[in-house]
Structure formats: C-alpha cells, structure tokens
Amino acid sequence: MTTFFSCDDFIEKARAFHGCASPGLMIGASMTELALHSLGRIQDYHALCETVRDLPDAVQLLTPCTTGNGRLHVLELGRFALTLYRHFDGRGVRVFLDIAKTAGWPHIRRWALGSDGSDDRARVRLEHEIRKAGISILSASPVQMKSVFLQDSVRETMVACIACGEPHPAAAGPLCRACAGQSPYVPKLPAVARHMP
Numbered sequence: 665m666t667t668f669f670s671c672d673d674f675i676e677k678a679r680a681f682h683g684c685a686s687p688g689l690m691i692g693a694s695m696t697e698l699a700l701h702s703l704g705r706i707q708d709y710h711a712l713c714e715t716v717r718d719l720p721d722a723v724q725l726l727t728p729c730t731t732g733n734g735r736l737h738v739l740e741l742g743r744f745a746l747t748l749y750r751h752f753d754g755r756g757v758r759v760f761l762d763i764a765k766t767a768g769w770p771h772i773r774r775w776a777l778g779s780d781g782s783d784d785r786a787r788v789r790l791e792h793e794i795r796k797a798g799i800s801i802l803s804a805s806p807v808q809m810k811s812v813f814l815q816d817s818v819r820e821t822m823v824a825c826i827a828c829g830e831p832h833p834a835a836a837g838p839l840c841r842a843c844a845g846q847s848p849y850v851p852k853l854p855a856v857a858r859h860m861p
Contacts, residue, residue, distance in 0.1 A: 677725060687775050688718025688744070690794045691801075695719070695759045696726040698799045699748040702757040710751045712813065714741040714760075737813060744776065747807055754809035762803040769793045772801060 703709060711729035713719045713736070720731070720738050723746060729735035735751075749756025766773035771790040822831040825840035832840035841847075 686718050687772075687790055687794060689722050690791070691744070691761060691772075692719045692722025692746070693726060694794075694797075694799050695746055695761070695802055696722050696748075698802055698804055699746060699757050699759045700727070702759070702804050703748045703750075706750060708751050709748050709756070710735045710737065710813070712737045712739060712747040712749070712809070714739055714743040714745040714747075716740050717744075719744065719746055747809070749807065749809045749813070751814060754811070754814050756807050756809060757804050758807045759802055759804045761801060765801045765803065766797075769797050769801060772797060 709727075709729070711723045711727060713723060716738055720736060723736055724730045727748070729748075731738070743760065745758060745760035747756050747758040761776055763773070763776055766776060771786065771793045775790055821834040823834045823838075824830070825832050825843055826838045827843035828840060830840060836844070842849075
C-alpha cells in the first residue's frame with residue numbers, strides 16, 4: 665500500500681504504475697478513499713472491483729489488496745463500483761459512481777456514459793471536474809458478501825491434469841479448465857496442416 669499526500673502525488677504514482685492518470689483511475693482513487701473511510705480502522709479486508717477498467721489499479725495503489733496476494737477480486741459486471749469488506753465476516757461497503765450525482769459535472773457524466781471527448785481541451789476539463797467533484801459524485805452503501813468471497817483459495821488441493829499434466833485445483837476434476845474447453849488459446853494445427861497451401 666502506498667501513502668499519498670496530494671492528488672498530484674497520486675497522479676505521478678498512477679502514471680508510473682498504470683501508464684497514465686486516466687479518469688477512471690482518478691475517480692477510483694476517490695472511491696477507494698471513501699470506502700476506506702467508511703470501512704473504519706481494520707487491517708484484514710479484501711476488495712472487489714466490478715470492472716476490469718482502471719478501478720483495480722486504484723485499489724492496488726491505495727490498499728494492500730492486490731491480485732497477486734489474493735485480496736483483490738475482479739468480477740466483470742461492467743459497473744464502475746468497488747467494495748471493501750472484512751474478510752472474516754463479509755461485511756463491507758460498496759462505493760459506486762452515481763450517475764444521478766453527475767448532473768452538475770457534464771464532462772464526468774459524458775465519460776461515465778462512454779461519450780467523453782478525445783481532444784486535449786476536453787481531457788483537461790474532465791480532469792478539472794474530477795479534482796473538484798471528489799467524492800460528491802459517489803454513493804456508498806453497506807453490503808454483505810456471499811460466502812464464496814470469504815473462502816481462501818490459496819490452500820486448495822492441487823492435482824495433475826490427465827491431459828496436459830499441469831497442476832490445477834482438484835475441485836475442477838481430472839481435467840484442468842483449459843483442457844476441459846475453457847482455454848483462451850486457439851488450438852494448434854497439426855504439423856501437416858500448417859504446411860498446406
């Protein structure tokens with residue numbers, strides 16, 4: 665977890681980590697701060713992001729929750745929202761970009777609805793609005809997480825896949841998910857087919 669002392673400091677760290685200080689990353693910083701404040705002073709918490717876009721990086725920059733340590737979960741629901749929750753009982757707070765609260769912030773509203781301007785002036789105005797709006801465009805509510813998010817998957821029993829031989833969670837059965845048809849890769853063509861005209 666990194667401590668930031670100003671918005672400019674966060675933007676500098678965000679550029680180094682994320683590649684740029686995108687609008688989603690900047691709004692995500694405010695969301696994370698609001699969630700941390702609402703959750704209170706606890707050490708053992710996890711995070712759930714409801715989008716893969718920008719938000720997970722804000723959480724990783726501002727909390728000890730990362731995908732690598734298993735405390736950051738990403739569930740692609742397509743909503744710009746995050747939850748911080750206590751791992752031992754699942755009670756937490758969900759923070760989201762509230763479109764109703766963006767009425768006075770036209771550039772943020774356009775960005776949230778996917779129609780932001782791409783010229784430099786529009787980007788500068790959007791960044792200015794994000795800085796001024798802060799948490800005023802966000803809403804938060806208490807939530808109770810389902811038990812599946814409270815389980816530690818780190819200690820799963822592993823077995824070798826009967827097809828490829830690679831270790832995978834035993835709960836998946838004798839075939840790993842990839843060999844069971846969930847691989848993201850195109851199957852290799854047989855050597856003979858590759859040389860055909």
